[in-house]
Amino acid sequence: MSTQTTAPATQPAVHADEGAPAVEVADLVKRYGRSGRPAVDGLSFAVRRGEVFGLLGPNGAGKTTTVGVLTTRVTPTSGRATVAGIDVAADPVAARAVLGVVPQRPNLDRSLDARGNLVWHAAYHGVPRARRGPLADELLERMGLTEKASTNPDELSGGQAQRLIIARGLMHDPQVLFLDEPSTGLDPQARLFVHDRVTELAASGVTVVLTTHDMDEAAKLADRVGIVDHGKLLALDSPDALVAGLPGEATIDLVLTGADAATVRGRIDGVRGVAGVDDRGGEGDDTVRLRVRVDGDAGAALAPVLGAVAGTGATVGQVDVGEPTLEDVFIDLTGRGLR
Numbered sequence: 001m002s003t004q005t006t007a008p009a010t011q012p013a014v015h016a017d018e019g020a021p022a023v024e025v026a027d028l029v030k031r032y033g034r035s036g037r038p039a040v041d042g043l044s045f046a047v048r049r050g051e052v053f054g055l056l057g058p059n060g061a062g063k064t065t066t067v068g069v070l071t072t073r074v075t076p077t078s079g080r081a082t083v084a085g086i087d088v089a090a091d092p093v094a095a096r097a098v099l100g101v102v103p104q105r106p107n108l109d110r111s112l113d114a115r116g117n118l119v120w121h122a123a124y125h126g127v128p129r130a131r132r133g134p135l136a137d138e139l140l141e142r143m144g145l146t147e148k149a150s151t152n153p154d155e156l157s158g159g160q161a162q163r164l165i166i167a168r169g170l171m172h173d174p175q176v177l178f179l180d181e182p183s184t185g186l187d188p189q190a191r192l193f194v195h196d197r198v199t200e201l202a203a204s205g206v207t208v209v210l211t212t213h214d215m216d217e218a219a220k221l222a223d224r225v226g227i228v229d230h231g232k233l234l235a236l237d238s239p240d241a242l243v244a245g246l247p248g249e250a251t252i253d254l255v256l257t258g259a260d261a262a263t264v265r266g267r268i269d270g271v272r273g274v275a276g277v278d279d280r281g282g283e284g285d286d287t288v289r290l291r292v293r294v295d296g297d298a299g300a301a302l303a304p305v306l307g308a309v310a311g312t313g314a315t316v317g318q319v320d321v322g323e324p325t326l327e328d329v330f331i332d333l334t335g336r337g338l339r
């Protein structure tokens with residue numbers, strides 16, 4: 001992942017503020033309709049140039065709405081949002097010239113083939129005619145789609161369509177690319193391909209803002225992650241720093257049967273070296289899943305933890321030792337899981 005600040009090779013016609021953050025959101029509020037709580041509820045953050053920034057949160061957290069505002073598709077109720085120093089509400093046309101969007105739902109033009117979608121997008125954004133074809137061919141190649149140039153979007157796989165949408169988002173050489181849930185619904189191979197392209201883009205100096213409810217994706221791709229829930233920012237830092245801020249350095253996952261969760265948790269909590277116990281929910285009436293966070297080496301704590309469980313009469317069905325993740329950060333902040 002890159003932190004370089006090099007500008008793209010071809011500058012867009014609009015002269016954005018070079019010194020401004022790639023993206024800045026200040027006290028952003030979006031309320032759909034009159035009632036209910038806001039979808040975005042006073043969000044503030046800034047994204048550095050050349051950074052891969054992840055907005056991580058569960059379904060309905062307000063991620064898509066935030067990206068909608070930043071990409072001029074959603075009108076904010078209040079607050080300010082800028083891309084490359086351009087106020088998106090005050091000057092949406094200028095903002096659209098410096099940003100690219102990969103939306104959550106595929107919106108390719110089915111009356112055009114794959115290459116036609118790219119060329120049309122470039123024309124819409126005022127890319128000179130002579131540049132459009134060569135650029136389309138270059139991006140089709142980068143996205144592994146050269147053989148699909150003449151294919152209708154309806155005949156592309158989910159992963160191919162997603163790659164074509166990324167290519168389309170890059171046709172006008174944006175400074176900031178927004179990817180909304182870039183790998184939802186993709187098979188593991190297609191997902192990996194998209195991840196590699198995102199990493200490449202960042203290395204080439206494009207700022208990437210992605211939304212995801214997938215903590216592995218956020219941890220892998222993002223230089224920094226903003227964790228959102230109910231339209232509010234709960235934490236913002238690098239994935240490593242967020243995880244390092246948790247109590248406990250290792251985890252022991254237990255699947256138990258015949259256990260009273262509260263009793264078992266209480267017993268485990270009393271074991272020396274245990275930093276905390278989270279209830280991960282059960283699968284049936286009789287199953288309890290616990291994540292035990294321990295200081296230092298999980299191996300040293302394993303025997304006393306299992307000893308504490310044995311004293312409750314519960315049966316241990318499964319034991320897994322691991323390290324805390326962004327999911328643990330989210331649980332620590334909200335008391336519930338991401339999914």
Ligand SMILES: Nc1ncnc2c1ncn2[C@@H]1O[C@H](COP(=O)(O)OP(=O)(O)OP(=O)(O)O)[C@@H](O)[C@H]1O
Pocket residue numbers: 032033039057058059060061062063064065066213
């Ligand atoms: N056009 C709309 N009209 C009314 N309510 C909306 C609209 N779009 C989103 N919402 C509501 O706003 C809230 C935030 O939705 P949003 O799509 O921004 O969340 P999200 O974090 O992107 O979720 P997901 O991961 O499911 O895409 C949700 O409660 C949703 O129902």
